[in-house]
Amino acid sequence: MFISLIGSKASGKEEVARYLVRYKGFTRVGLITESQITSASPDTNQTPALTFSSAKKILEHITPRWRTNFVTTDITNPVDLYLLWKRPFTLVVGIDAPMGVRYRRYCLKHSSDAGKKLSLEQFVDLDDSILYTCQQPPSEAKNIDNLSLGISAATLASNKEAAMVVALNAEAEPQPLMSPIIRNASESHELNLKRILASANVSIANTFQTVDDLYMHLDHIDLTNKERIRPSWDTYFMLLSELASHRANCMKRKVGCILVKDNQIIATGYNGTPKGITNCNEGGCPRCNDGTPCGVSLDHCLCIHAEENALLEAGRGRVRNAEGVALYCNTCPCLGCAKKIVQVGVKTVVYSKGYGMDELTLKLFKEANIIVRQHTPPTLSMEIGSP
Numbered sequence: 001m002f003i004s005l006i007g008s009k010a011s012g013k014e015e016v017a018r019y020l021v022r023y024k025g026f027t028r029v030g031l032i033t034e035s036q037i038t039s040a041s042p043d044t045n046q047t048p049a050l051t052f053s054s055a056k057k058i059l060e061h062i063t064p065r066w067r068t069n070f071v072t073t074d075i076t077n078p079v080d081l082y083l084l085w086k087r088p089f090t091l092v093v094g095i096d097a098p099m100g101v102r103y104r105r106y107c108l109k110h111s112s113d114a115g116k117k118l119s120l121e122q123f124v125d126l127d128d129s130i131l132y133t134c135q136q137p138p139s140e141a142k143n144i145d146n147l148s149l150g151i152s153a154a155t156l157a158s159n160k161e162a163a164m165v166v167a168l169n170a171e172a173e174p175q176p177l178m179s180p181i182i183r184n185a186s187e188s189h190e191l192n193l194k195r196i197l198a199s200a201n202v203s204i205a206n207t208f209q210t211v212d213d214l215y216m217h218l219d220h221i222d223l224t225n226k227e228r229i230r231p232s233w234d235t236y237f238m239l240l241s242e243l244a245s246h247r248a249n250c251m252k253r254k255v256g257c258i259l260v261k262d263n264q265i266i267a268t269g270y271n272g273t274p275k276g277i278t279n280c281n282e283g284g285c286p287r288c289n290d291g292t293p294c295g296v297s298l299d300h301c302l303c304i305h306a307e308e309n310a311l312l313e314a315g316r317g318r319v320r321n322a323e324g325v326a327l328y329c330n331t332c333p334c335l336g337c338a339k340k341i342v343q344v345g346v347k348t349v350v351y352s353k354g355y356g357m358d359e360l361t362l363k364l365f366k367e368a369n370i371i372v373r374q375h376t377p378p379t380l381s382m383e384i385g386s387p
Protein backbone atom coordinates (compact mmCIF):
# COMPACT_ATOMS: atom_id res chain seq x y z
CA MET A 1 0.00 0.00 0.00
CA PHE A 2 1.18 3.51 -0.82
CA ILE A 3 -0.40 6.35 1.18
CA SER A 4 -0.06 9.89 -0.09
CA LEU A 5 -0.96 12.40 2.61
CA ILE A 6 -2.21 15.74 1.36
CA GLY A 7 -3.63 18.67 3.25
CA SER A 8 -3.63 22.27 4.27
CA LYS A 9 -0.76 23.97 6.11
CA ALA A 10 -0.24 22.62 9.66
CA SER A 11 -3.16 20.21 9.31
CA GLY A 12 -1.17 17.32 10.78
CA LYS A 13 0.18 15.40 7.77
CA GLU A 14 3.53 14.86 9.49
CA GLU A 15 1.86 13.36 12.57
CA VAL A 16 -0.17 10.93 10.46
CA ALA A 17 3.01 9.95 8.58
CA ARG A 18 4.81 9.38 11.90
CA TYR A 19 1.88 7.21 13.08
CA LEU A 20 2.09 5.05 9.95
CA VAL A 21 5.87 4.63 10.30
CA ARG A 22 5.85 3.99 14.04
CA TYR A 23 2.78 1.80 14.45
CA LYS A 24 2.03 0.35 11.03
CA GLY A 25 5.51 -0.38 9.71
CA PHE A 26 5.34 2.04 6.78
CA THR A 27 8.48 3.32 5.06
CA ARG A 28 8.68 7.03 4.45
CA VAL A 29 9.43 8.13 0.89
CA GLY A 30 9.86 11.66 -0.37
CA LEU A 31 11.13 14.08 -2.92
CA ILE A 32 14.50 15.73 -2.59
CA THR A 33 16.50 18.21 -4.63
CA GLU A 34 20.20 18.80 -5.01
CA SER A 35 20.00 21.85 -2.77
CA GLN A 36 18.63 19.66 0.00
CA ILE A 37 21.28 16.99 -0.54
CA THR A 38 24.01 19.61 -0.11
CA SER A 39 22.18 21.35 2.72
CA ALA A 40 24.48 22.02 5.66
CA SER A 41 21.82 21.32 8.25
CA PRO A 42 19.37 18.70 7.07
CA ASP A 43 16.29 18.40 9.25
CA THR A 44 16.51 14.76 10.31
CA ASN A 45 12.97 14.78 11.73
CA GLN A 46 11.51 15.65 8.35
CA THR A 47 13.82 13.68 6.07
CA PRO A 48 12.12 10.60 4.61
CA ALA A 49 13.89 7.25 4.80
CA LEU A 50 13.97 7.06 0.99
CA THR A 51 14.20 10.10 -1.23
CA PHE A 52 13.80 10.47 -4.96
CA SER A 53 14.24 13.24 -7.48
CA SER A 54 10.70 12.95 -8.91
CA ALA A 55 7.30 11.35 -8.39
CA LYS A 56 8.05 9.11 -11.38
CA LYS A 57 11.12 7.77 -9.59
CA ILE A 58 9.00 7.08 -6.49
CA LEU A 59 6.55 5.19 -8.68
CA GLU A 60 9.35 3.16 -10.26
CA HIS A 61 10.61 2.21 -6.81
CA ILE A 62 7.32 1.28 -5.19
CA THR A 63 5.63 -0.50 -8.11
CA PRO A 64 7.70 -3.72 -7.93
CA ARG A 65 7.52 -3.48 -4.12
CA TRP A 66 3.74 -3.01 -3.90
CA ARG A 67 3.48 -5.49 -1.03
CA THR A 68 5.54 -3.09 1.10
CA ASN A 69 3.83 -0.14 2.76
CA PHE A 70 5.04 3.35 1.85
CA VAL A 71 3.91 6.82 2.90
CA THR A 72 4.71 10.31 1.68
CA THR A 73 3.71 13.89 2.44
CA ASP A 74 5.62 15.32 -0.52
CA ILE A 75 3.21 14.84 -3.43
CA THR A 76 1.14 18.00 -3.78
CA ASN A 77 1.42 18.62 -7.48
CA PRO A 78 -1.87 17.32 -8.99
CA VAL A 79 -0.15 15.81 -12.03
CA ASP A 80 2.26 13.87 -9.82
CA LEU A 81 -0.57 12.84 -7.55
CA TYR A 82 -2.67 11.43 -10.38
CA LEU A 83 0.37 9.59 -11.73
CA LEU A 84 0.50 7.65 -8.47
CA TRP A 85 -3.22 7.61 -7.72
CA LYS A 86 -4.18 5.57 -10.77
CA ARG A 87 -2.22 2.61 -9.41
CA PRO A 88 -4.25 0.01 -7.48
CA PHE A 89 -2.04 0.22 -4.40
CA THR A 90 -2.41 3.98 -3.79
CA LEU A 91 -4.58 5.60 -1.15
CA VAL A 92 -4.86 9.39 -1.00
CA VAL A 93 -5.61 10.67 2.48
CA GLY A 94 -6.72 14.28 2.86
CA ILE A 95 -6.18 16.05 6.19
CA ASP A 96 -7.65 19.34 7.23
CA ALA A 97 -8.33 21.31 10.40
CA PRO A 98 -9.89 24.66 11.28
CA MET A 99 -7.79 27.66 10.28
CA GLY A 100 -7.44 28.92 13.88
CA VAL A 101 -6.26 25.53 15.11
CA ARG A 102 -3.75 25.26 12.30
CA TYR A 103 -2.38 28.76 12.87
CA ARG A 104 -1.88 28.08 16.57
CA ARG A 105 -0.11 24.81 15.73
CA TYR A 106 2.13 26.62 13.27
CA CYS A 107 3.03 29.33 15.81
CA LEU A 108 3.77 26.74 18.48
CA LYS A 109 6.00 24.74 16.14
CA HIS A 110 8.00 27.80 15.07
CA SER A 111 7.92 29.73 18.33
CA SER A 112 11.71 29.72 18.62
CA ASP A 113 12.41 30.52 14.98
CA ALA A 114 11.94 34.21 14.24
CA GLY A 115 12.55 33.60 10.53
CA LYS A 116 9.42 31.52 10.21
CA LYS A 117 7.05 33.62 12.26
CA LEU A 118 3.95 34.70 10.34
CA SER A 119 1.03 36.93 11.21
CA LEU A 120 -2.41 35.36 10.85
CA GLU A 121 -2.92 37.28 7.61
CA GLN A 122 0.38 36.05 6.20
CA PHE A 123 -0.52 32.51 7.25
CA VAL A 124 -3.89 32.79 5.48
CA ASP A 125 -2.16 34.01 2.29
CA LEU A 126 0.33 31.16 2.46
CA ASP A 127 -2.44 28.63 3.07
CA ASP A 128 -4.50 29.98 0.17
CA SER A 129 -1.50 29.76 -2.13
CA ILE A 130 -1.03 26.10 -1.19
CA LEU A 131 -4.70 25.15 -1.55
CA TYR A 132 -5.92 27.24 -4.46
CA THR A 133 -3.04 27.36 -6.89
CA CYS A 134 -1.22 24.57 -8.56
CA GLN A 135 2.14 24.52 -6.94
CA GLN A 136 5.37 22.87 -7.85
CA PRO A 137 6.31 19.69 -6.03
CA PRO A 138 7.71 20.70 -2.65
CA SER A 139 10.96 19.05 -3.68
CA GLU A 140 11.91 22.28 -5.38
CA ALA A 141 12.43 23.95 -2.04
CA LYS A 142 10.69 21.88 0.57
CA ASN A 143 12.97 22.93 3.34
CA ILE A 144 12.48 26.61 3.92
CA ASP A 145 15.55 26.49 6.15
CA ASN A 146 17.28 27.24 2.84
CA LEU A 147 16.33 30.83 3.51
CA SER A 148 18.90 31.01 6.26
CA LEU A 149 21.54 29.35 4.10
CA GLY A 150 21.76 32.37 1.83
CA ILE A 151 20.10 30.78 -1.20
CA SER A 152 18.61 33.51 -3.35
CA ALA A 153 14.93 34.13 -3.63
CA ALA A 154 15.26 33.60 -7.37
CA THR A 155 16.48 30.04 -6.78
CA LEU A 156 13.48 29.42 -4.62
CA ALA A 157 11.04 31.17 -6.88
CA SER A 158 10.16 27.91 -8.59
CA ASN A 159 8.50 26.85 -5.37
CA LYS A 160 5.38 28.71 -4.50
CA GLU A 161 5.37 28.00 -0.79
CA ALA A 162 8.99 28.98 -0.21
CA ALA A 163 8.71 31.98 -2.48
CA MET A 164 5.65 33.09 -0.63
CA VAL A 165 7.52 32.89 2.64
CA VAL A 166 10.35 34.89 1.12
CA ALA A 167 7.91 37.52 -0.05
CA LEU A 168 6.05 37.61 3.22
CA ASN A 169 9.16 37.78 5.34
CA ALA A 170 10.48 40.62 3.24
CA GLU A 171 7.10 42.34 3.55
CA ALA A 172 7.04 42.59 -0.21
CA GLU A 173 4.18 41.92 -2.58
CA PRO A 174 4.10 38.20 -3.38
CA GLN A 175 5.21 37.56 -6.96
CA PRO A 176 2.62 35.90 -9.18
CA LEU A 177 4.21 32.54 -9.72
CA MET A 178 2.91 30.11 -12.27
CA SER A 179 3.80 26.46 -12.18
CA PRO A 180 5.11 25.18 -15.53
CA ILE A 181 2.44 22.51 -15.63
CA ILE A 182 -0.33 25.10 -15.82
CA ARG A 183 -0.91 26.08 -19.41
CA ASN A 184 -3.92 28.34 -19.01
CA ALA A 185 -6.14 29.94 -16.41
CA SER A 186 -8.91 27.37 -16.61
CA GLU A 187 -6.42 24.59 -16.06
CA SER A 188 -5.11 26.38 -13.01
CA HIS A 189 -8.67 26.61 -11.76
CA GLU A 190 -9.24 22.90 -12.34
CA LEU A 191 -6.06 21.69 -10.71
CA ASN A 192 -5.68 22.73 -7.15
CA LEU A 193 -5.14 20.98 -3.89
CA LYS A 194 -8.48 22.11 -2.48
CA ARG A 195 -10.33 20.21 -5.18
CA ILE A 196 -8.16 17.15 -4.77
CA LEU A 197 -8.75 17.21 -1.01
CA ALA A 198 -12.48 17.00 -1.67
CA SER A 199 -12.06 13.75 -3.61
CA ALA A 200 -9.44 12.06 -1.43
CA ASN A 201 -10.10 8.40 -0.58
CA VAL A 202 -10.16 9.27 3.10
CA SER A 203 -10.81 12.67 4.69
CA ILE A 204 -9.65 13.38 8.20
CA ALA A 205 -10.63 16.51 10.13
CA ASN A 206 -7.77 16.83 12.59
CA THR A 207 -9.41 18.84 15.34
CA PHE A 208 -7.77 16.75 18.06
CA GLN A 209 -6.14 18.43 21.01
CA THR A 210 -3.33 15.91 21.37
CA VAL A 211 -1.31 13.61 19.15
CA ASP A 212 -2.55 10.63 21.18
CA ASP A 213 -6.16 11.56 20.40
CA LEU A 214 -5.31 11.76 16.71
CA TYR A 215 -3.59 8.37 16.84
CA MET A 216 -6.59 6.85 18.62
CA HIS A 217 -8.83 8.20 15.86
CA LEU A 218 -6.59 6.68 13.19
CA ASP A 219 -6.83 3.34 15.01
CA HIS A 220 -10.59 3.72 15.25
CA ILE A 221 -11.14 4.34 11.55
CA ASP A 222 -8.68 1.57 10.67
CA LEU A 223 -6.87 3.85 8.24
CA THR A 224 -4.81 1.10 6.63
CA ASN A 225 -7.74 -1.25 6.00
CA LYS A 226 -6.93 -2.83 2.63
CA GLU A 227 -10.60 -2.55 1.66
CA ARG A 228 -9.95 1.10 1.01
CA ILE A 229 -7.87 0.26 -2.03
CA ARG A 230 -9.63 -2.94 -3.18
CA PRO A 231 -13.08 -3.64 -1.78
CA SER A 232 -14.31 -7.05 -0.65
CA TRP A 233 -17.45 -8.44 -2.34
CA ASP A 234 -19.61 -7.13 0.51
CA THR A 235 -18.13 -3.66 0.21
CA TYR A 236 -18.30 -3.75 -3.59
CA PHE A 237 -22.00 -4.62 -3.70
CA MET A 238 -22.84 -2.28 -0.83
CA LEU A 239 -21.18 0.59 -2.67
CA LEU A 240 -23.16 -0.34 -5.78
CA SER A 241 -26.41 -0.38 -3.77
CA GLU A 242 -25.49 3.05 -2.45
CA LEU A 243 -24.95 4.16 -6.05
CA ALA A 244 -28.34 2.70 -7.09
CA SER A 245 -29.96 4.71 -4.28
CA HIS A 246 -28.95 7.90 -6.09
CA ARG A 247 -31.73 7.14 -8.60
CA ALA A 248 -34.40 6.96 -5.88
CA ASN A 249 -37.27 9.41 -6.21
CA CYS A 250 -39.13 8.66 -2.97
CA MET A 251 -39.52 11.66 -0.67
CA LYS A 252 -38.85 9.56 2.43
CA ARG A 253 -35.31 8.30 1.89
CA LYS A 254 -32.89 7.07 -0.76
CA VAL A 255 -32.64 3.28 -0.83
CA GLY A 256 -30.72 1.14 -3.31
CA CYS A 257 -30.61 -2.62 -3.71
CA ILE A 258 -28.41 -5.07 -5.63
CA LEU A 259 -29.42 -8.70 -6.11
CA VAL A 260 -26.56 -11.08 -6.88
CA LYS A 261 -26.13 -14.74 -7.66
CA ASP A 262 -22.66 -16.20 -7.15
CA ASN A 263 -21.32 -12.65 -6.94
CA GLN A 264 -22.79 -11.68 -10.29
CA ILE A 265 -25.44 -9.00 -10.41
CA ILE A 266 -28.83 -10.22 -11.59
CA ALA A 267 -30.94 -7.14 -10.76
CA THR A 268 -30.80 -3.68 -9.24
CA GLY A 269 -33.49 -1.51 -7.70
CA TYR A 270 -34.24 1.77 -6.02
CA ASN A 271 -37.36 3.15 -4.38
CA GLY A 272 -39.95 5.34 -5.99
CA THR A 273 -43.35 5.32 -7.68
CA PRO A 274 -44.15 2.69 -10.37
CA LYS A 275 -43.45 3.27 -14.06
CA GLY A 276 -45.81 5.81 -15.64
CA ILE A 277 -46.83 7.30 -12.27
CA THR A 278 -45.67 10.79 -11.27
CA ASN A 279 -42.42 10.51 -9.34
CA CYS A 280 -42.81 10.62 -5.56
CA ASN A 281 -40.54 13.68 -5.35
CA GLU A 282 -42.82 15.45 -7.82
CA GLY A 283 -45.92 14.83 -5.72
CA GLY A 284 -46.71 11.29 -6.99
CA CYS A 285 -47.33 9.73 -3.55
CA PRO A 286 -49.56 11.74 -1.16
CA ARG A 287 -48.51 9.59 1.81
CA CYS A 288 -44.77 10.25 1.34
CA ASN A 289 -45.39 13.94 0.63
CA ASP A 290 -47.45 14.42 3.78
CA GLY A 291 -44.51 13.86 6.09
CA THR A 292 -45.97 10.62 7.48
CA PRO A 293 -43.56 9.07 10.04
CA CYS A 294 -41.27 6.19 9.07
CA GLY A 295 -43.14 2.87 8.76
CA VAL A 296 -46.62 4.43 9.26
CA SER A 297 -49.48 4.07 6.70
CA LEU A 298 -47.32 2.01 4.37
CA ASP A 299 -50.54 0.53 2.96
CA HIS A 300 -51.34 3.98 1.53
CA CYS A 301 -47.91 4.41 -0.02
CA LEU A 302 -47.59 4.31 -3.82
CA CYS A 303 -43.83 3.85 -3.78
CA ILE A 304 -42.20 0.53 -4.57
CA HIS A 305 -39.26 -0.25 -2.31
CA ALA A 306 -35.78 -0.84 -3.70
CA GLU A 307 -35.82 -4.50 -2.66
CA GLU A 308 -39.22 -5.05 -4.32
CA ASN A 309 -38.02 -3.46 -7.53
CA ALA A 310 -34.91 -5.66 -7.59
CA LEU A 311 -36.93 -8.83 -6.89
CA LEU A 312 -39.48 -7.90 -9.57
CA GLU A 313 -36.73 -7.23 -12.09
CA ALA A 314 -34.96 -10.52 -11.38
CA GLY A 315 -38.15 -12.58 -11.57
CA ARG A 316 -38.96 -15.37 -9.18
CA GLY A 317 -37.45 -18.09 -11.34
CA ARG A 318 -33.95 -16.68 -11.19
CA VAL A 319 -33.96 -16.30 -7.43
CA ARG A 320 -36.12 -19.05 -6.03
CA ASN A 321 -34.17 -21.03 -3.49
CA ALA A 322 -31.02 -20.75 -5.60
CA GLU A 323 -27.86 -21.12 -3.59
CA GLY A 324 -25.57 -18.12 -3.75
CA VAL A 325 -28.38 -15.57 -4.07
CA ALA A 326 -27.73 -12.55 -1.90
CA LEU A 327 -29.55 -9.26 -1.54
CA TYR A 328 -27.54 -6.13 -0.75
CA CYS A 329 -29.41 -3.09 0.45
CA ASN A 330 -28.07 0.15 1.86
CA THR A 331 -30.95 0.11 4.38
CA CYS A 332 -32.31 -2.76 6.47
CA PRO A 333 -35.44 -4.10 4.68
CA CYS A 334 -38.86 -3.20 6.10
CA LEU A 335 -41.14 -6.02 7.25
CA GLY A 336 -43.11 -5.90 3.98
CA CYS A 337 -39.98 -6.39 1.89
CA ALA A 338 -38.63 -8.97 4.36
CA LYS A 339 -41.71 -11.18 3.76
CA LYS A 340 -41.10 -11.09 0.00
CA ILE A 341 -37.39 -11.77 0.44
CA VAL A 342 -38.22 -14.87 2.49
CA GLN A 343 -40.91 -16.02 0.07
CA VAL A 344 -38.77 -15.76 -3.02
CA GLY A 345 -35.94 -17.74 -1.40
CA VAL A 346 -33.06 -15.29 -1.04
CA LYS A 347 -30.35 -16.96 1.04
CA THR A 348 -28.33 -14.00 2.33
CA VAL A 349 -29.20 -10.40 3.17
CA VAL A 350 -26.54 -7.74 3.71
CA TYR A 351 -27.53 -4.24 4.78
CA SER A 352 -25.73 -1.09 5.88
CA LYS A 353 -27.99 1.40 7.66
CA GLY A 354 -30.73 0.59 10.15
CA TYR A 355 -34.43 1.27 9.52
CA GLY A 356 -37.37 1.70 11.90
CA MET A 357 -38.30 -1.99 12.27
CA ASP A 358 -35.00 -3.89 12.19
CA GLU A 359 -35.92 -6.16 15.12
CA LEU A 360 -39.06 -7.47 13.42
CA THR A 361 -37.24 -7.96 10.12
CA LEU A 362 -34.26 -9.72 11.68
CA LYS A 363 -36.56 -12.02 13.69
CA LEU A 364 -38.33 -13.08 10.50
CA PHE A 365 -35.03 -13.66 8.66
CA LYS A 366 -33.74 -15.74 11.56
CA GLU A 367 -36.82 -17.98 11.50
CA ALA A 368 -36.43 -18.37 7.72
CA ASN A 369 -32.74 -19.33 8.15
CA ILE A 370 -31.58 -16.39 6.06
CA ILE A 371 -28.02 -15.33 6.75
CA VAL A 372 -28.01 -11.64 7.69
CA ARG A 373 -25.09 -9.31 8.25
CA GLN A 374 -24.75 -5.59 8.66
CA HIS A 375 -21.85 -4.22 6.67
CA THR A 376 -20.81 -0.60 6.37
CA PRO A 377 -17.86 -0.16 4.01
CA PRO A 378 -15.01 1.89 5.47
CA THR A 379 -15.40 4.32 2.61
CA LEU A 380 -19.01 5.01 3.61
CA SER A 381 -18.40 5.51 7.30
CA MET A 382 -17.92 8.98 8.69
CA GLU A 383 -14.29 9.73 9.38
CA ILE A 384 -14.59 13.16 10.82
CA GLY A 385 -12.51 13.88 13.88
CA SER A 386 -14.18 15.08 17.05
CA PRO A 387 -13.07 18.14 19.00
Ligand SMILES: [Zn+2]
Nearest residue numbers: 250280288303
Ligand atom coordinates in the same frame (compact mmCIF):
# COMPACT_ATOMS: atom_id res chain seq x y z
ZN1 LIG B 1 -42.27 7.78 -1.68
Ligand SMILES: [Zn+2]
Nearest residue numbers: 285288301302
Ligand atom coordinates in the same frame (compact mmCIF):
# COMPACT_ATOMS: atom_id res chain seq x y z
ZN1 LIG C 1 -45.27 6.78 -0.59
Ligand SMILES: [Zn+2]
Nearest residue numbers: 305333334337
Ligand atom coordinates in the same frame (compact mmCIF):
# COMPACT_ATOMS: atom_id res chain seq x y z
ZN1 LIG D 1 -39.34 -2.22 2.16
